[in-house]
Amino acid sequence: MRKTLPFALVTGVGFFMLVQYFIPREEFEIVYEWSLDWIIVIGCFAMLLGLWSLTMASVHKVQRKTPGWGYSIITLAGLFFMLFVGLYPGQASLVRGSIFMLLFEYIYIPIQATMFSLLAFYIASAAYRAFRARTVLATILLLSAVIIMLRLIPLGPLSAINQWLANFILTVPNMAAKRAFWIGVGLGATATALKIMLGIERTYMGRD
Amino acid sequence: MNFYEQIMNLDRRWVYLVIGLVVVITAIFPFDVPLYVTPEVRSVYDYVESLNPGEVLMIGVDYAPEAMAELHPMSYAITRQCFKRDIKLLLCCLHQNGPGMVEQVISQVSKEYNKVNGVDYVYLGYKPYPSITILAMGQNFRIPFPEDYYGTPLDSLPMMGGITNYDNVKAILNISAGSATEYWINYANGRYNAMLAIGVTGVMTSDYYPFLQSGQIFGLIGGMKGAAEYEHLAEKGGYISREKDQLSAYKSMPIQTTTHVVVILFIVIGNIGFFLSKRKKSRI
Numbered sequence: 001m002r003k004t005l006p007f008a009l010v011t012g013v014g015f016f017m018l019v020q021y022f023i024p025r026e027e028f029e030i031v032y033e034w035s036l037d038w039i040i041v042i043g044c045f046a047m048l049l050g051l052w053s054l055t056m057a058s059v060h061k062v063q064r065k066t067p068g069w070g071y072s073i074i075t076l077a078g079l080f081f082m083l084f085v086g087l088y089p090g091q092a093s094l095v096r097g098s099i100f101m102l103l104f105e106y107i108y109i110p111i112q113a114t115m116f117s118l119l120a121f122y123i124a125s126a127a128y129r130a131f132r133a134r135t136v137l138a139t140i141l142l143l144s145a146v147i148i149m150l151r152l153i154p155l156g157p158l159s160a161i162n163q164w165l166a167n168f169i170l171t172v173p174n175m176a177a178k179r180a181f182w183i184g185v186g187l188g189a190t191a192t193a194l195k196i197m198l199g200i201e202r203t204y205m206g207r208d
Numbered sequence: 209m210n211f212y213e214q215i216m217n218l219d220r221r222w223v224y225l226v227i228g229l230v231v232v233i234t235a236i237f238p239f240d241v242p243l244y245v246t247p248e249v250r251s252v253y254d255y256v257e258s259l260n261p262g263e264v265l266m267i268g269v270d271y272a273p274e275a276m277a278e279l280h281p282m283s284y285a286i287t288r289q290c291f292k293r294d295i296k297l298l299l300c301c302l303h304q305n306g307p308g309m310v311e312q313v314i315s316q317v318s319k320e321y322n323k324v325n326g327v328d329y330v331y332l333g334y335k336p337y338p339s340i341t342i343l344a345m346g347q348n349f350r351i352p353f354p355e356d357y358y359g360t361p362l363d364s365l366p367m368m369g370g371i372t373n374y375d376n377v378k379a380i381l382n383i384s385a386g387s388a389t390e391y392w393i394n395y396a397n398g399r400y401n402a403m404l405a406i407g408v409t410g411v412m413t414s415d416y417y418p419f420l421q422s423g424q425i426f427g428l429i430g431g432m433k434g435a436a437e438y439e440h441l442a443e444k445g446g447y448i449s450r451e452k453d454q455l456s457a458y459k460s461m462p463i464q465t466t467t468h469v470v471v472i473l474f475i476v477i478g479n480i481g482f483f484l485s486k487r488k489k490s491r492i
Binding site: 021029032033036037039040043047092094095096101104105108109110111112113115116117120121123124125127128129131132133134142145146149150151152153154159160163167170171174175178179182 | 218220223224227228231241242244246272273274275276277305307308311312315333335336337340341343344347348351352357358359399413414415417418421433461464465467468469470471472474475477478479482483
């Protein structure tokens with residue numbers, strides 16, 4: 001029963017979603033809308049589960065004093081302080097000027113913006129080290145990268161030629177490679193979905 | 209270690225120092241960068257231009273503060289263009305750190321143009337699980353968002369009268385720094401045939417050209433350069449102005465230009481070192 005019921009649910013819902021996509025009927029639409037409500041409800045529970053999981057993982061780290069346990073205290077403090085400020089009754093937390101939004105604007109935004117800005121330095125260093133014309137393929141990669149980077153730079157009369165080259169790289173070889181990649185992803189996802197619906201892939205049920 | 213090897217293995221701190229100096233110096237002494245407006249950016253601008261006053265454009269803002277520098281200018285420029293042309297906006301957010309981003313844009317620009325919440329624009333707010341939310345909105349915006357961001361039921365907002373799902377908005381513009389874009393393409397366009405254009409970060413841009421060619425998206429604004437191109441068009445159209453300091457991406461282009469020049473120079477230096485050292489070794 002522990003396996004039959006989840007399998008029956010997954011197969012039934014999976015095939016229904018597949019059929020309703022290709023056969024548009026009013027009855028299907030009603031069930032489809034109803035299922036969307038259900039997905040949202042399940043999603044809310046998943047979020048609560050995530051909150052619980054994060055809290056317990058952080059608490060265990062602090063209790064066991066594992067390396068970096070101090071960061072777990074900061075995680076828990078940040079999590080519950082923001083929850084408290086956001087849910088505190090009697091004030092609208094999501095409008096500009098509220099404590100919640102002030103914390104977001106003056107602590108969270110600068111932190112994230114700083115972290116992302118540091119990437120510029122790492123990328124510059126990585127580009128300097130990685131782009132070496134060691135082989136033919138590495139040379140092609142290097143030249144493509146330089147052409148794409150040059151499109152951001154005004155080169156006078158050469159700009160038009162470079163723009164054309166950059167556009168060619170993006171819309172021909174890049175697109176061909178991306179297409180192959182996306183088709184592969186699509187086929188893989190379809191195969192996995194079919195395996196789950198037919199009961200061949202059952203790892204989502206957890207261990208035996 | 210000989211000179212050529214030293215060039216090849218320059219301490220990374222020198223790279224950091226040079227990049228830092230170039231950024232600071234260019235910020236202090238900016239200059240004008242001529243811009244070539246790409247067709248994919250122009251098509252988004254032209255589409256917004258083609259809308260009539262009173263028509264509804266939907267904007268999905270799916271980015272966090274880390275992508276602000278690249279994507280915030282797009283949001284501001286498009287919102288200003290729409291409000292000046294009296295186009296109504298329906299905004300939503302599918303990124304957990306995005307609600308504050310939308311709030312910043314909409315509260316500031318709505319004040320500039322005296323636009324009223326619920327009448328000229330509706331901000332639906334944030335919902336997790338982008339794929340589910342996009343699918344649900346295709347049926348009815350009220351399924352995932354029974355209330356707007358500020359807690360008002362959608363049915364009591366004048367603008368939402370007659371707006372049920374994607375069929376009632378002219379197009380969707382997704383400004384995103386993550387995987388939400390794929391869901392918009394797969395579900396909003398793929399399933400519900402919604403007209404879709406996207407604005408994404410520089411590193412994401414190349415991923416979405418196939419969708420542009422296949423016609424699944426009708427426009428693509430890529431990174432800070434794309435944002436600067438859009439601002440350039442919006443400035444020409446009289447929607448934003450330099451005097452009011454409304455061209456933040458365009459203002460950042462000199463910094464982006466000089467840092468790219470420096471990165472290219474470092475690559476050239478590294479390769480000169482590599483070839484000279486290789487030649488010296490082959491002689492020995």
